[in-house]
Amino acid sequence: MKILIDAFGGDNSPEEVIAGTIEALKEESDFVAVLVGKEEVIKNLLEGYEYDKSRVEIINAPGVITCEEEPTVAVRRKPESSICVAFKELKENDEARAFVSAGSTGAVLVGATLKLGRIKGVNRPALCPIMPTAKGDKQVILLDSGANADCKSINLLQFALMGTVYAEALGVENPKVALLSNGTEDEKGNMLNHEVFPMLKAAKGINFVGNIEARDILSGDIDVVVCDGFAGNVAVKAIEGAIKTFMTLMKQGIYSSFKGKLGGMLLKDTFKTLGKKMDYNNHGGALFVGVNKAVIKAHGSSKRAAIKAAVLQAKKYAHFDIADKITAKLELQESGEEA
Amino acid sequence: MKILIDAFGGDNSPEEVIAGTIEALKEESDFVAVLVGKEEVIKNLLEGYEYDKSRVEIINAPGVITCEEEPTVAVRRKPESSICVAFKELKENDEARAFVSAGSTGAVLVGATLKLGRIKGVNRPALCPIMPTAKGDKQVILLDSGANADCKSINLLQFALMGTVYAEALGVENPKVALLSNGTEDEKGNMLNHEVFPMLKAAKGINFVGNIEARDILSGDIDVVVCDGFAGNVAVKAIEGAIKTFMTLMKQGIYSSFKGKLGGMLLKDTFKTLGKKMDYNNHGGALFVGVNKAVIKAHGSSKRAAIKAAVLQAKKYAHFDIADKITAKLELQESGEEA
Numbered sequence: 001m002k003i004l005i006d007a008f009g010g011d012n013s014p015e016e017v018i019a020g021t022i023e024a025l026k027e028e029s030d031f032v033a034v035l036v037g038k039e040e041v042i043k044n045l046l047e048g049y050e051y052d053k054s055r056v057e058i059i060n061a062p063g064v065i066t067c068e069e070e071p072t073v074a075v076r077r078k079p080e081s082s083i084c085v086a087f088k089e090l091k092e093n094d095e096a097r098a099f100v101s102a103g104s105t106g107a108v109l110v111g112a113t114l115k116l117g118r119i120k121g122v123n124r125p126a127l128c129p130i131m132p133t134a135k136g137d138k139q140v141i142l143l144d145s146g147a148n149a150d151c152k153s154i155n156l157l158q159f160a161l162m163g164t165v166y167a168e169a170l171g172v173e174n175p176k177v178a179l180l181s182n183g184t185e186d187e188k189g190n191m192l193n194h195e196v197f198p199m200l201k202a203a204k205g206i207n208f209v210g211n212i213e214a215r216d217i218l219s220g221d222i223d224v225v226v227c228d229g230f231a232g233n234v235a236v237k238a239i240e241g242a243i244k245t246f247m248t249l250m251k252q253g254i255y256s257s258f259k260g261k262l263g264g265m266l267l268k269d270t271f272k273t274l275g276k277k278m279d280y281n282n283h284g285g286a287l288f289v290g291v292n293k294a295v296i297k298a299h300g301s302s303k304r305a306a307i308k309a310a311v312l313q314a315k316k317y318a319h320f321d322i323a324d325k326i327t328a329k330l331e332l333q334e335s336g337e338e339a
Numbered sequence: 340m341k342i343l344i345d346a347f348g349g350d351n352s353p354e355e356v357i358a359g360t361i362e363a364l365k366e367e368s369d370f371v372a373v374l375v376g377k378e379e380v381i382k383n384l385l386e387g388y389e390y391d392k393s394r395v396e397i398i399n400a401p402g403v404i405t406c407e408e409e410p411t412v413a414v415r416r417k418p419e420s421s422i423c424v425a426f427k428e429l430k431e432n433d434e435a436r437a438f439v440s441a442g443s444t445g446a447v448l449v450g451a452t453l454k455l456g457r458i459k460g461v462n463r464p465a466l467c468p469i470m471p472t473a474k475g476d477k478q479v480i481l482l483d484s485g486a487n488a489d490c491k492s493i494n495l496l497q498f499a500l501m502g503t504v505y506a507e508a509l510g511v512e513n514p515k516v517a518l519l520s521n522g523t524e525d526e527k528g529n530m531l532n533h534e535v536f537p538m539l540k541a542a543k544g545i546n547f548v549g550n551i552e553a554r555d556i557l558s559g560d561i562d563v564v565v566c567d568g569f570a571g572n573v574a575v576k577a578i579e580g581a582i583k584t585f586m587t588l589m590k591q592g593i594y595s596s597f598k599g600k601l602g603g604m605l606l607k608d609t610f611k612t613l614g615k616k617m618d619y620n621n622h623g624g625a626l627f628v629g630v631n632k633a634v635i636k637a638h639g640s641s642k643r644a645a646i647k648a649a650v651l652q653a654k655k656y657a658h659f660d661i662a663d664k665i666t667a668k669l670e671l672q673e674s675g676e677e678a
Contacts, residue, residue, distance in 0.1 A: 070526075134584045146521050149529035182485050182572035187409075190488035190569040214573040215580030227573075230529040233521035234553040234570050238577035241554030245473045246582055246617060253609035263605030270592035270599050278585060 001030065002057070002096045003314050004089060007037030008064045008082040009103025011301050014041055017102065020307025022049045025056070027308065031315050034096065036061050036086040061085035064103075067300065071106030075114060083107050087115035090293055097318035098294035100285065100310045102302040109147050112291040119323045121330035124148050124155045125290030127229070127297060128166060129236060130283045130313075135220025141167060142180075142217065144229035145236045145286055151228035153196040157203060161329045162289045163224035164206045169320035175223035178212035180231055186210060192228060200226070204332050214238070243278050247271075284313030290326070294318045340369065341396070341435045342653050343428060346376030347403045347421040348442025350640050353380055356441065359646025361388045364395070366647065370654050373435065375400050375425040400424035403442075406639065410445030414453060422446050426454035429632055436657035437633035439624065439649045441641040448486050451630040458662045460669035463487050463494045464629030466568070466636060467505060468575060469622045469652075474559025480506060481519075481556065483568035484575045484625055490567035492535040496542060500668045501628045502563035503545045508659035514562035517551035519570055525549060531567060539565070543671050553577070582617050586610075623652030629665070633657045 005021050007014045014037060021033045032055050035042050039060035046056065063081035065074040078084055083103055090096045101108050109127070118125055126144035133140050143159045144151065160177050167175035179200060181189040188211055189197065200208040209222070214235050217225055227235065250271075254264035264271075285298035285306070294317040298310040344360050346353045353376060360372045371394050374381050378399035385395065402420035404413040417423060422442055429435045440447050448466070457464055465483035472479050482498045483490065499516050506514035518539060520528040527550055528536065539547040548561070553574050556564055566574065593603035603610075624637035624645070633656040637649040 068524075134587045149521055149527075149532075180573065182488055182569055185407075188488075190567075193488075213580075214576035215583070217577065218580055218584040228529075230521055231570055231573050234519065234566075234573050235577045237553035238556065238574045239581040241552075241557055242578040242581035243585055244554070245557040246585055246613070248473045249613055249616065250609070253613055254606065256609075259605050260609050263602045263609070266598050266602030267593065267606065270589070270595075270602070274585070274588055274592055277588065 001315065001318060002032045002034050002093070003311060003318070004034045004036055004059075004086045004096055004099040005311060006082045006086055006099070006101035006103050007035040007042050008061070009101040010298065012303055013102065014038075014045060016303045017307050018042065018045045018049075020302070020304035021311060022051050023304055023308040024311035025051055028312060028315065031055075032057060033311065034059055034089070036089070037082045038062055059085060059089060065107040067104045069104065069107070071104060071110040074104070074107050075110045083111050084115065087111045091116050096293075098296065098314035100296045100298060100307070100314045102285070102298040102300055102307065102310075105146065105297055105300075108295065108297050109288060112288050112295045116295070117292050119290055119292055120327045122162070122290040122326065123158060124151070125288055126159050126162065127286045128163065128289045129286035131218060131236070131239070132277050132283060133218050133220035138220045139170070139283065140217060140220070140222055140225060141170075142225040142227070142232055142236060143289060144227065144232050146229045146233035147288065148229040150230070151192065153192060153199055156192070156196040156226055156228065157199050157333070158290075158330065160200055160203065160206050160208065160224065160226045161333060162326050163226060165322050165325045165329055166287065166289055167223045169317075169322050172223045174207050176209045176221070177206050177224040177226060178209050178222045180214060180217070180225050180227035180235065181211035182213070184211050184213055205329050247275065283309065285310040287313075287317060292323060340654065340657060341371045341373050341432070342650060342657070343373045343375055343398075343425045343435055343438040344650060345421045345425055345438070345440035345442050346374040346381050347400070348440040349637065350441075351642055352441065353377075353384060355642045356646050357381065357384045357388075359641070359643035360650060361390050362643055362647040363650035364390055367651060367654065370394070371396060372650065373398055373428070375428070376421045377401060398424060398428060404446040406443045408443065408446070410443060410449040413443070413446050414449045422450050423454065426450045430455050435632075437635065437653035439635045439637060439646070439653045441624070441637040441639055441646065441649075444485065444636055444639075447634065447636050448627060451627050451634045455634070456631050458629055458631055459666045461501070461629040461665065462497060463490070464627055465498050465501065466625045467502065467628045468625035469509075470557060470575070470578070471616050471622065472557045472559035477559045478509070478622065479556060479559070479561055479564060480509075481564040481566070481571055481575060482628060483566065483571050485568045485572035486627065487568040489569070490531065492531060492538055495531070495535040495565055495567065496538050496672070497629075497669065499539055499542065499545050499547065499563065499565045500672060501665050502565060504661050504664045504668055505626065505628055506562045508656075508661050511562045513546050515548045515560070516545050516563040516565060517548050517561045519553060519556070519564050519566035519574065520550035521552070523550050523552055544668050586614065622648065624649040626652075626656060631662060
């Protein structure tokens with residue numbers, strides 16, 4: 001299996017992308033990494049590492065799409081960019097099974113939808129991060145976290161179905177699906193929620209458990225959280241910001257006294273483990289669910305550890321092969337609606 | 340000045356509400372607390388405290404509106420409830436300047452809008468919590484955090500204007516107002532954002548600085564965050580949940596080893612201060628901005644410290660007397676639109 005990696009995506013590319021790729025290659029043996037980007041630069045950087053040369057390929061792509069560019073325009077005008085070259089390869093080469101990029105989210109989403117194509121039956125693919133929860137190793141996935149700022153009820157229903165298939169692939173039995181709302185009672189929500197709630201309740205093949213408040217996303221009681229891409233983006237980033245702020249203030253508190261510094265030293269390992277667990281980047285990137293192959297969007301600020309996690313996640317996800325299962329789940333729903 | 344307090348609102352009422360009220364009375368001297376609820380119960384509970392009897396009054400209200408009741412129906416059918424009796428008094432008694440409740444958010448909002456009335460020119464009042472930030476004593480206010488699940492652009496514009504007046508009253512000079520969005524670039528956002536962005540840019544009397552991502556709400560760089568009540572609710576509750584989860588996991592980490600326990604002991608004070616700072620309940624409740632007097636919605640789970648903070652905040656807010664300033668700001672805007 002080949003995994004394509006955008007060597008020129010993200011704030012710390014290409015250095016950290018290449019470092020992370022090498023680390024992923026060392027961790028697992030059954031894939032080939034295909035670095036897409038400026039060939040000469042990649043070659044030079046690779047010289048600094050020892051690795052199995054039969055497991056690394058380079059596809060030259062002289063262009064880069066930046067985060068400042070309008071995604072639709074950039075994808076059309078820059079066929080030679082690393083993102084566009086990678087999607088072309090992903091579509092045309094059967095061996096290429098997944099793509100990882102820490103570059104422009106918009107360009108990755110547009111490129112995936114236009115160049116790779118949607119799974120049969122899917123109206124709108126969705127960005128779906130995996131997040132840690134308060135309960136041990138239990139994780140929660142949330143979709144859409146930002147691909148579709150405005151959604152219709154049919155989109156949210158499809159997110160619930162796709163999320164269920166994804167959670168099942170991750171090993172969750174009968175995953176619990178909840179609708180993100182402004183209260184737990186059935187009648188809470190905005191107009192979109194009011195429309196989609198009965199649809200989710202009636203849907204076949206999902207275990208819909210009702211509304212969830214944003215404060216319970218990380219509780220570990222729910223496996224799949226469904227919402228439009230605007231609310232999802234707000235939720236995921238609010239969580240990220242709250243934890244960052246908390247850690248900043250904790251550090252200030254620790255460094256403000258001798259007792260604090262001593263305590264901080266003793267808790268160094270605890271903080272490290274915790275920081276790693278809470279940082280959703282370490283759980284791999286966000287999967288773009290609903291397109292024909294595995295597309296992983298890693299955080300723009302990804303360093304080698306996050307890239308490594310995303311590459312390994314891409315490999316795992318490519319193995320799931322969930323496209324058919326998603327289509328089946330969607331068809332089950334449609335037949336139900338006709339009945 | 341009299342401050343009305345819903346003695347029968349919240350998970351820990353009436354005991355904690357009365358305890359918090361007594362603490363507030365001890366902290367500041369220039370107000371009278373009016374407890375609204377079942378008179379006999381309140382009287383019995385008050386017997387357990389020493390306090391200046393000339394500063395506590397009771398208004399009997401035999402009914403209670405629970406969080407399970409549909410707010411509009413409950414407010415109409417239960418004129419004898421503590422919330423309805425309090426709003427009647429607040430409207431009719433000039434000395435009564437503020438109301439604090441930890442009860443049903445919906446009933447407080449409906450009661451305030453229907454019985455107390457909106458400030459001249461305000462279409463939709465908004466729930467506006469004060470939150471701590473990463474920058475020392477700097478705070479941020481966010482509106483709407485849940486009163487209006489579906490909003491129009493005019494509502495968001497008014498939230499920006501009301502938020503500016505509120506922040507100014509809190510002592511912030513030329514408060515920075517940002518629109519909550521799914522990216523910082525001007526063109527980011529959902530349809531509502533796209534509509535309101537140019538309105539905010541053109542608005543008179545506000546210092547609009549553009550879009551903000553949810554991860555930067557607590558950064559301390561912004562004074563007023565504007566959004567619809569659904570996204571705002573998601574943001575505020577996601578922050579609350581993230582911090583709660585982080586603290587839970589931190590405790591688990593600390594208790595898992597001897598070294599951890601020792602470190603935890605040394606950092607006990609740091610954690611305590613931090614927990615207090617990050618818990619937005621300690622910053623008072625959320626102000627319901629846009630109605631004719633000061634209405635503070637405290638968290639349903641408020642204990643005495645949160646009630647005390649909310650009562651003192653209510654007093655402070657009643658002093659601001661911002662209704663005229665809000666009307667003036669709205670009129671300035673309208674004259675601008677006509678020009």
